[in-house]
Amino acid sequence: MSECSPGGAxxxxxxxxxxxxxxxxxxxxASFAAIAGEIHALVGENGAGKSTMIKLLxxxxxxxxxxxxxxxxxxxxxxxxxAHALGVWTVFQELMLFPGLTVAENLLLGxxxxxxxxxxxxxxxxxxxxxxxxxxxxxxxxxxxxxxxxLAQRQIVEIVRALSHDPDILFLDEPTxxxxxxxxxxxxxxxxxxxxxxxxxxxxxHRWNEVRSIAERITIFRNGHTVGTFNELDERExxxxxxxxxLETRFPPRPPAPSGRTLLEVRELTGPRFDRVSLAVRxxxxxxxxxxxxxxxxxxxxxxxxAAKAISGDIVLDGRPMRIQSPRAAKSRAARMAFVPEDRKTxxxxxxxxxxxxxxxxxxxxxxxxxxxxPGIERPLTEQMVRQxxxxxxxxxxxxxxxxxxxxxxxxxxxxxxxxxxxxxxYDVTRGVDVATKHEIYQLMTRLAAEGRGILxxxxxxxxxxxxxxxxxxxxxxxxxxxxxxPGITAEQIVADAxxxxxxx
Amino acid sequence: MPTPSMSESxxxxxxxxxxxxxxxxxxxxxxxxxxxxxxVLGYSAVYYVQQQRLPGGFExxxxxxxxxPLVLAGMAQTLVVLTRGIDLSVGGIIDxxxxxxxxxxxxxxVTMVLTSVLVLLIGAACGLVNGLLVGVGRLQPILVTLAxxxxxxxxxxxxLPQPGGQVPDAFTAVLANPSAPWSILYIIALGAGWFLxxxxxxxxxxxxxxxxxxxxxxxxxxxxxxIILAYVLAGLLSGAAGLFLxxxxxxxxxxxxxxxxxxxxxxxxxxxxxxxGGRGSAIGAIMGAFVINLIVNILFFAHINPxxxxxxxxxxxxxxxxAANAIGLLVRSRR
Numbered sequence: 001m002s003e004c005s006p007g008g009a010x011x012x013x014x015x016x017x018x019x020x021x022x023x024x025x026x027x028x029x030a031s032f033a034a035i036a037g038e039i040h041a042l043v044g045e046n047g048a049g050k051s052t053m054i055k056l057l058x059x060x061x062x063x064x065x066x067x068x069x070x071x072x073x074x075x076x077x078x079x080x081x082x083a084h085a086l087g088v089w090t091v092f093q094e095l096m097l098f099p100g101l102t103v104a105e106n107l108l109l110g111x112x113x114x115x116x117x118x119x120x121x122x123x124x125x126x127x128x129x130x131x132x133x134x135x136x137x138x139x140x141x142x143x144x145x146x147x148x149x150x151l152a153q154r155q156i157v158e159i160v161r162a163l164s165h166d167p168d169i170l171f172l173d174e175p176t177x178x179x180x181x182x183x184x185x186x187x188x189x190x191x192x193x194x195x196x197x198x199x200x201x202x203x204x205x206h207r208w209n210e211v212r213s214i215a216e217r218i219t220i221f222r223n224g225h226t227v228g229t230f231n232e233l234d235e236r237e238x239x240x241x242x243x244x245x246x247l248e249t250r251f252p253p254r255p256p257a258p259s260g261r262t263l264l265e266v267r268e269l270t271g272p273r274f275d276r277v278s279l280a281v282r283x284x285x286x287x288x289x290x291x292x293x294x295x296x297x298x299x300x301x302x303x304x305x306x307a308a309k310a311i312s313g314d315i316v317l318d319g320r321p322m323r324i325q326s327p328r329a330a331k332s333r334a335a336r337m338a339f340v341p342e343d344r345k346t347x348x349x350x351x352x353x354x355x356x357x358x359x360x361x362x363x364x365x366x367x368x369x370x371x372x373x374x375p376g377i378e379r380p381l382t383e384q385m386v387r388q389x390x391x392x393x394x395x396x397x398x399x400x401x402x403x404x405x406x407x408x409x410x411x412x413x414x415x416x417x418x419x420x421x422x423x424x425x426x427y428d429v430t431r432g433v434d435v436a437t438k439h440e441i442y443q444l445m446t447r448l449a450a451e452g453r454g455i456l457x458x459x460x461x462x463x464x465x466x467x468x469x470x471x472x473x474x475x476x477x478x479x480x481x482x483x484x485x486x487p488g489i490t491a492e493q494i495v496a497d498a499x500x501x502x503x504x505x
Numbered sequence: 506m507p508t509p510s511m512s513e514s515x516x517x518x519x520x521x522x523x524x525x526x527x528x529x530x531x532x533x534x535x536x537x538x539x540x541x542x543x544x545v546l547g548y549s550a551v552y553y554v555q556q557q558r559l560p561g562g563f564e565x566x567x568x569x570x571x572x573x574p575l576v577l578a579g580m581a582q583t584l585v586v587l588t589r590g591i592d593l594s595v596g597g598i599i600d601x602x603x604x605x606x607x608x609x610x611x612x613x614x615v616t617m618v619l620t621s622v623l624v625l626l627i628g629a630a631c632g633l634v635n636g637l638l639v640g641v642g643r644l645q646p647i648l649v650t651l652a653x654x655x656x657x658x659x660x661x662x663x664x665l666p667q668p669g670g671q672v673p674d675a676f677t678a679v680l681a682n683p684s685a686p687w688s689i690l691y692i693i694a695l696g697a698g699w700f701l702x703x704x705x706x707x708x709x710x711x712x713x714x715x716x717x718x719x720x721x722x723x724x725x726x727x728x729x730x731x732i733i734l735a736y737v738l739a740g741l742l743s744g745a746a747g748l749f750l751x752x753x754x755x756x757x758x759x760x761x762x763x764x765x766x767x768x769x770x771x772x773x774x775x776x777x778x779x780x781x782g783g784r785g786s787a788i789g790a791i792m793g794a795f796v797i798n799l800i801v802n803i804l805f806f807a808h809i810n811p812x813x814x815x816x817x818x819x820x821x822x823x824x825x826x827x828a829a830n831a832i833g834l835l836v837r838s839r840r
């Protein structure tokens with residue numbers, strides 16, 4: 001670990017910046033500086049202040065106190081336009097695209113090709129195509145609506161839009177959260193090109209691999225403060241600095257090997273994008289499911305949970321064949337399944353409603369009498385869950401939207417647990433979640449397994465799978481391609497199995 | 506953990522031609538056009554059964570003239586609805602501008618032109634009041650326009666306490682000529698105007714803030730300016746509707762616009778424009794306006810007791826919206 005002072009001329013300088021939202025201090029006297037021609041990572045837990053720092057320096061928000069210098073001049077940014085005029089562009093975490101407008105309209109917003117003030121859609125399509133192709137993107141149709149393309153493609157459009165302005169200073173807040181590896185490689189190639197041209201690139205990511213592979217310098221945030229800026233840092237040191245405490249081990253010990261009965265058995269299940277999948281989850285077992293993105297995991301999970309239709313095959317729950325036609329059936333007392341998705345915003349959480357309402361949404365029957373809510377039953381249940389999961393919220397009545405991402409994920413988990421499920425389907429639940437919360441989720445998973453529940457667990461992080469699962473099934477092209485059993489599961493083996501044919505070919 | 510590098514290049518996806526995109530992205534408008542055509546056929550059919558001949562030039566002219574005010578009111582409503590707002594004061598602005606037109610048109614070409622301009626400006630000024638209250642005052646559109654509806658209605662009664670006033674024949678001959686379908690040209694011009702407006706930065710900005718106000722702010726689009734523009738243009742179009750009604754009825758009435766507040770919203774819905782903002786086309790509202798008026802005509806020729814007319818209109822509306830939704834869902838699931 002070596003703390004460093006910047007070598008070159010300062011391009012971006014935020015000094016003693018503070019910002020509060022409704023009494024909550026998001027940033028407290030935090031400072032940050034970046035030089036020309038560097039790639040600089042901001043690292044910290046969710047809610048540590050990285051996003052707020054980026055919004056202040058990008059003109060999206062105005063600081064309560066502190067000063068901002070860009071290109072050596074003190075500036076007051078009253079809006080994004082002021083920042084844009086100085087060559088400062090931002091890729092926001094919550095994508096700032098217009099779902100009902102086309103890719104081309106989004107890309108060229110404010111600089112559309114016009115004649116006598118009238119935009120030419122034909123030329124706009126051509127220009128957008130050229131902008132995309134110039135950055136090596138050929139898999140996005142510029143005339144498609146944003147709402148009709150995938151989340152990853154939207155994220156790429158948001159990135160291309162910022163890059164196409166040839167920024168002198170580029171902020172990217174979690175730019176890789178929806179991207180798969182090759183798209184991340186694409187992004188990093190673009191960022192290196194920008195660095196060569198002298199752009200200051202500042203990004204945030206929760207994936208340590210990414211930070212280590214591309215950032216020259218790392219600034220660590222904790223609780224609204226800047227801890228420091230470093231050249232050399234290993235993951236353990238970073239986690240210690242981010243959390244202010246030493247994490248004993250990243251992964252809790254695996255729960256004892258399962259010996260109970262089979263809770264979930266899938267026989268030759270075929271559905272959209274997966275083919276004749278057979279697997280069995282026993283009581284107390286954590287069964288990992290690995291593989292590259294887009295190999296049918298998501299479809300398999302949705303089918304098991306009744307949100308998509310199987311074409312053929314059987315699902316056997318606790319020895320009884322069952323047809324699960326809807327998520328409602330999956331959650332019913334007969335099935336007792338729970339599904340925790342990775343995208344908390346669009347799947348499951350009502351951001352405008354309170355922590356309490358979100359927690360008890362699916363157990364209304366248990367906390368009401370004659371259809372009327374009984375706060376006397378509801379309150380202790382929710383408070384117990386908040387304690388058990390260490391959900392950090394001012395009270396159970398604050399809206400979930402006001403919590404950090406990791407805590408939102410915990411609320412979603414809490415809702416599932418309140419329904420007392422027997423089988424839990426975890427779909428990439430730690431994506432975009434900070435290290436400390438990840439650790440808590442791991443502990444929760446092992447505890448749930450130790451209680452005799454069965455867990456089927458997909459993750460895009462192979463190390464997670466290797467360290468937590470009793471067995472790992474690797475999916476490739478919709479089929480189970482390999483099975484690994486603990487001990488002896490390694491992340492390298494999972495990845496190798498996942499891409500086996502590609503290497504061979 | 507080292508991640509072995511995957512295939513470096515991203516896949517190429519074939520492009521669909523522009524018209525395929527346009528067809529897929531404008532289902533609401535297509536349904537509105539389909540509905541309008543169905544109504545024209547239905548109207549022709551009941552007309553034929555009753556009159557033993559197809560509707561001719563006179564019927565076309567009177568239908569278009571009759572629909573023109575709702576076309577204008579529907580387009581006005583569209584602009585505001587696109588910004589996630591709603592304009593309940595459309596009827597009030599029509600009342601007020603109609604009343605002013607009836608007393609001030611005079612009888613010389615000069616007074617007619619000056620008064621027409623004045624009437625349109627009054628409409629725009631009414632819209633400006635709405636726009637300032639919503640865009641700058643940050644008040645709820647439904648609240649603001651409900652209040653200004655009453656205010657404009659009150660002003661209209663003040664200007665013209667009893668129905669009457671003078672509208673010269675020459676004025677009617679230009680705007681709402683009963684024997685020549687000039688109005689068709691006006692509607693084509695309005696459609697073309699919309700087509701161009703959608704392709705200006707101001708037009709895109711109105712769609713953008715309706716799509717996602719936060720994203721608009723992050724992209725440096727002024728929500729305030731777009732909202733004010735939308736209400737001002739809505740006021741201007743409502744004023745044009747008031748002026749047209751004066752020409753059509755050859756006199757003024759300070760309550761003539763009251764029905765238009767709700768029917769303009771119906772036209773917008775039938776036109777496939779999302780009440781949640783950001784999606785739709787004013788061409789759809791034009792179609793919706795024609796659908797509403799043709800339904801009235803069909804009921805008339807089908808000898809439905811006028812007492813029950815509202816009942817059947819309501820019934821039809823529910824069925825039309827249900828059918829449109831069902832078709833829309835079907836098309837989406839096929840894609």
